[in-house]
Amino acid sequence: MLQERPDRRTVVGVLAILLLAFLGATGLRPLNVPDEGRYADVARWMLRSGDFVTPRLAGVPFLHKPPLFYWLEASSFWAFGVHVWSARLVPALLGFAGCALTFAAGARLYGRRAGLLAAVILAASPYYFVASEYVNHDLTVSTFITAALFLFTLGDRAGPRSRGPLLLGAWGACGLALLTKGLIGLVIPIGVVGLWIAATSRWREIPRYRLVSGLALAAAIAVPWHLAAERATPGLLHELYVVQHFQRYAATGFNNAKGPWFYPVLIVAGLVPWTPLLPGACARAWRAFRAERDLGRSDLLLLVWPAFVVLFFSIPQSKLAGYALPALPPLALLLGRHVDALWREGTRSRALAASGLAVGVVGAGLVAAPFLSAFPPLPRPVLAGVLLTGAVGVAAAVVAFRAARAGEPGRATLALAAFVAALIAGGTPTVPHFTRDSALPLAGDLAALLRPGDTLAFYGRYYYDLPFYLDLRTPPIVAENWDDPEIPRRDNWQSEVLAGRVLEPRSQEWLVSFDELAARCAGARCFVLAPRWREAELQLRLPVVKLAQENRIALYGPPDALSGGAAAGAAPGPAAAAR
16 A cells, blocks of 8 residues: 555556556557557568658658657567567657656655545546557557656746746657657647636746747757658658648548547546546645645646647547547546545545446446357456456456445545456457458468469558568559549548559559559469458459458469369468467
8 A cells, every 4th residue: 555655666656567567568459540650660661761850651741640659660670670579679768758747746746645545546447448559649649648747847936946947848748749750749838828827827937937948949850851841752741741730630521520529528538437526526636726826836737738638639620549548647647636635634435436336337337248149258267357357347347346435445446446446457358359351360371372473462452561460562553543533531541541542653563553553463473361251353454363351351373283282261370470
């Protein structure tokens, strides 16, 4: 049990456990497609090609995001090899970094125990933890935004000697966020602070926040790449900022259109089992600000921060789950501070008791679900994991409920965190049994069949993860009707690749029409991946037979490949390329 002021050994021990938790799940499931396959392969291609200026997908410029995340991923591949777990190492470490930042800020603002509780709550929030096991830019930019705003908060409260370094550190983090995902790296921190300044009428203090020197530092970090990239690929800045920033924010033609309810519901659900504590935590922060506006200004900043994030990303119709991640660290810190206060006060917590009951319902549901006829059959090890997770949930619910009723919120918090850990550990191995678009099961077959000089092609679909699993050194041929005028109006793989095809003249060598693919395969051994529903069309065009299939993907190849061990409908072999 955590004492009111945990010693250094306790702090190191708790943070070490959190680090192991983030690292423990990195290789337990294949890459999710399209996102994880796309971003991991862009980084892999950077390493293999040596071009660290222009991100590329399918061999053509991919200008949706700046490169810092890809640089971090490529560094992981350089150090540890191209593996699924090394791809997820970067978000896992950044997830832990977000928890460490939350602890550090909480320890300075509210005490070590509140900081540790906040770090545990953040790590044990399913929304946050799942994001830390996902290869994309969202958690990376969230971590830099978190660093910027926590450093600003501490700098605002610091004395003259330490204020400058803290505030410049905040501006440096903004520069890194800008280099990760573009303008939101500046817009979110500046918007939060600006709204907070307006709410507290601190206009006269703006000069002490190092606006000019801070913006210069952020620009020094981010601008050199932008200049080099535009020089290497004219039109990059237009695609990155006009199309992917302003048009996506303002237009209605992009995917994932959701209503304004989306992010509030996502945060409420993603913070389970801590959600019942949120009203009390926010009310406590508001009371602290109202009681002493100067000392409580940090409490108000922690309230303004998630509110601004949710409001900003709720305006556009296109909404993705990862966008609201920057709202979680301040909420976790408010929750940690609230639980710590309940602990000191010895108060019984109805909210924690409600969390315990909710966990009990989830645990009982997990125990019962595998015995329902609608539940898909699972291998015995996976089934055992589901049942064990449910049993842990029931036990954690009993402990949390009794501790909350006895005025022991710390014990209740640790019990709930243990359930979330069990839920993630038990649930992660089941993910491959619910995926339908992974090319991993076919990668092993291809690795065994491909010979030097063979042609590998994708027909009417781009399989983002296959180049990663095979660690291809040249782009695969992708056959599609690239002259279709509707492609630029879509928000899918075709428009992603076509935008880069326009900027890369050589790409017509491998981004071809269906007829061009047929001509190439007439005199070569071709292996083709295609959606299963296009089988009849493909076999009319190409001299291939079906070698294997997995869910919605089929592998086709020359008839002589059948003698090599693969057969139509055969169970795919293990993908050695996944390592």
